[in-house]
Amino acid sequence: MRRRERLTGFLIIFILLTFSAYSNSMNVGGRMLQPNHQSNSNNQTYESNNNFEDRKISKKSDINYKLDSKEKTSLETETINKNKDSAKTDLLNSRDSKIENELASKQDNRDLKINNHREENNNDGKEESSEITFAEVERKPLIKRVKVHRVKSGETLWDIAHQHNLNIDSLIGANNISNMNSIKPGQEFKILPIKGIIYRVSPGESIASIASKFNIKAETIMKDNNIKDSSKLKIDQNLILRGAKPEFSYQxxxxxxxxxxxxxxxxxxxxxxxxxxxxxxxxxxxxxxxxxxxxxxxxxxxxxxxxxxxxxxxxxxxxxxxxxxxxxxxxxxxxxxxxxxxxxxxxxxxxxxxxxxxxxxxxxxxxxxxxxxxxxx
The missing domain is CATH 2.70.70.10 (Glucose Permease (Domain IIA))
Structure with a gap:
């Protein structure tokens, strides 16, 4: 009995010792393995974090590169478009400017033609056509193309005659000049469109008698003064006699x-x-x-x-x-x-x-x- 009790005690003790040893081995193994697991986990986490950051940086670089490429492409496209628009605008402006200049030139020529014709008609207040030709203006009587010169300080009759490509005889023959050596500033003189004189028709005179008197052709008098019927010459009518000289001199x-x-x-x-x-x-x-x-x-x-x-x-x-x-x-x-x-x-x-x-x-x-x-x- 005692022997059996002893064996049973030894068995129990062995079992307890074995269980204790197993438990200790398990605890020791667990403590040994835990640091390695944590280290590996940390390493994995660090590597994972590093890889994530690298991926983030890589993605950012890719995004930045793509953005830079898009911005660059957009900037280049915008620059090209601006250049095209600028060239197109310059072309349009040039074309518009050319058209405006042509229109302005035509308008100026039309206005000049109208103004010249109105001046030739002595501003009679009638509406004039814009299609007046210079040939029609030339047919106006010379007497209606007489201009007026206002004397300036220091001017002489010789100065005025030279300025208008006339001679003293033409000035005397168109104006009442009582003293050729004494003209005053502000005094006005008629300026003929040709060299000649202004002649006033007296009672009893005709185109033929005037032509004979000044040794010029009757046809020239009628043409210059737009006279179609010589029988309708009027007393006191003013005529321009081309090439005639005044008969009564200053002396x-x-x-x-x-x-x-x-x-x-x-x-x-x-x-x-x-x-x-x-x-x-x-x-x-x-x-x-x-x-x-x-x-x-x-x-x-x-x-x-x-x-x-x-x-x-x-x-x-x-x-x-x-x-x-x-x-x-x-x-x-x-x-x-x-x-x-x-x-x-x-x-x-x-x-x-x-x-x-x-x-x-x-x-x-x-x-x-x-x-x-x-x-x-």
């Missing part, structure tokens, strides 16, 4: 002095009157008073003239005439020679007259001038 003006045609008071002077120019002076002359020639000369007309009534015209020398109007009776005939102081008519109230009086004119180169510059008592 002639200084030497010539006239007597009074009648010794009475002057009732109306030369100059503006009733909205127009009074081209002579009026003397009080009771009906039938004797009228005398102011100087010797030849009677070039004696008869009726519209507006003047019965009139006498005397030529004292080439370019210088005197006119006596509104007479009641004429005592001389055309072609007769008269002497200074000779009675040539009797005063009256014929023609456009408001009462008996003498209308007296001095005509120089076919135009009336102030008689007071030529007559003295």
């Amino acid at each position: 002639d003006r200084l030497d010539q002095k006239f007597m009074y045609p009648i010794n009475t008071r002057i009732t109306s002077y030369y100059g503006p009157r009733w909205g127009r120019i009074h081209e002579g002076i009026d003397f009080a002359a009771p009906m039938g008073s004797p009228i005398r020639a102011v100087s010797s000369g030849r009677v070039v007309y004696s008869g009726w003239a519209s507006g003047y009534g019965y009139v006498v015209i005397i030529e004292h020398q080439k370019g210088l005439r005197t006119l006596y109007a509104h007479n009641s009776k004429l005592l001389v005939r055309s072609g007769e020679s008269v002497g200074r102081g000779e009675v040539i008519s009797r005063s009256g109230n014929t023609g456009n007259s408001t009462g008996p009086h003498l209308h007296f004119e001095v005509q120089v180169n076919g135009r009336p001038e102030n008689p007071l510059n030529y007559i003295h008592r």
Whole structure:
């Protein structure tokens, strides 16, 4: 029994020892393995983290590269488009500018043509066509193409003539110049479009007689003055005579002095009157008073003239005439020679007259001038 008890005790002890040893071995093995497992786990985690970061960096690099490539491509595309747009805009602007310049040039030419034609028609207020040609402008009478020059300080007649490619004769033949050596700033002179003179038609004159007087062709006078019917020439009509020279010179003006045609008071002077120019002076002359020639000369007309009534015209020398109007009776005939102081008519109230009086004119180169510059008592 005791032996069995002993064996049982030994068995129990062996079992306990074995179990204890097994337990210890298990605990030791567990503690040994745990650090290695943790190390491996940490290593794996570190490697995993490193790989993740590398992947993140790689992805970022890829993304950045892709973004840079897209931005670069977008920038290049935008630059190309801008260049194309700029080139297209420049082309359009150039084309538009060219079109605008052509339109502006056409408009300028049209405006210039219209303005030139309106100036030639002396601004008569009528609407003009834009299709006026220079040939049509050239057909305008020369008298309507006369310009005006306003004298500047220091200018002389010779300066003005040279400036407009004319000569002194053309200035004298178109203007009333009493003193060639004394012109004033602001004074105005007519400038002819050609070399010649302005001639005013007197009673009894015709195209043929004027042409013969100045030795020019009648056809030239009619063409330059746009006269289609020579029989319709009017008294006091102004003509431009191409190439003609003034008959009465500056020196002639200084030497010539006239007597009074009648010794009475002057009732109306030369100059503006009733909205127009009074081209002579009026003397009080009771009906039938004797009228005398102011100087010797030849009677070039004696008869009726519209507006003047019965009139006498005397030529004292080439370019210088005197006119006596509104007479009641004429005592001389055309072609007769008269002497200074000779009675040539009797005063009256014929023609456009408001009462008996003498209308007296001095005509120089076919135009009336102030008689007071030529007559003295």
